[in-house]
Amino acid sequence: MEHSDQKYIKALVTNDEVLVKEIYRKFSGKIKWMVLKNNGTETAAGDIFQEALLSICHKAKMYDLVLSCPFDAFIYTICKNLWLKELSKQKAHPVISDDEGLEIGEDNTKLAEECLMQEQRVNLLNEKLDELGGDCAKLLRLNWGGKSMGEVAQELKMTYAYARKKKVGCMEKLIGLIKRTPQFNSLKW
Template sequence: MMIHPDQRYLDGLLKNDTRLVQEIYERFAGKIKYYILQNQGTEDDAADIFQESIIDVYNQAKYKDLQLTCPFEPFFLLVCKRKWLNEIKKRGRQPVTKKLDDLYDVGEDVFAAAEQVVQEEAQTGLFLAQFERLGDKCKEILRSTLTGEAQEKIAETLGVTYGYLRKKKSECMATLLSYIQAQKI
């Protein structure tokens, strides 16, 4: 198998390259924090899981000669998620029905899951690229409605009627979906 260019992250951890370690924190800490907060955790839990996962990945690279054949991000996110699921199981908050292997048993399932994350990121990229094609008013309406705020309040903030907002949102979504479908053909 070919080594992925993201192997540089593992090399950076092994060499204690502060620039690469900082990049890992900047790129991934927010995603881990969000995941853990959404799954019964606290900010402290997120910080602990993130730090422990970095140490686990470092140990894998140093003592088990871990070589990345997939992007670092989905691999690292999966390590953090598995570690958090094991923590939840230990705390007894939620039964985990699937037996989770230890990090040291990194198998094909990890790489398959990492590949799925890569595909999801590609879909997100497609969505964002097509979103940018929309007009400014459509982008503003869709961004506003995605915040979860009441649509009546959004309509008031945008200076439009509630009925107009709903109709325009529907039209904008239809346009966006048509852009996305045209790219998938």
């Protein structure tokens, strides 16, 4: 069954400027976070995100791609696989790769499971961010939404140094909240 986020696939195919900007605004921050957390740079994260969008657009045009899971889980999975391939090329880490790989257009049980797990991770993360509340939640959401720490500091009326220090503390609190949940181990963070 077609997911309501199919609108993002259509936006990429038709080059709908408003929705494509929304894709960047809503989803690029999570990819940036994932790449930075795994020995990457902001530039690499941007490149991976762009490559994933181009690949989705290409496959959607060729195979009439129908999205059956949330777009954020879908793009996250694609970017994660692209980043693992990039790390493998760089030999920054020994990466155990799956020889069969994930084709974007194919009906793949593994992709569906990963989409579901990623959706559950995002839901837990958002739940714990809400629980964290206040400046911490706002700071993390702004930064993960694609804003630089300089922009975040300015928006929250903090110095850059204080915003960076506060981010570390907020991340520690958030990680603590997440680790104390019963579903933490089952979501394979």
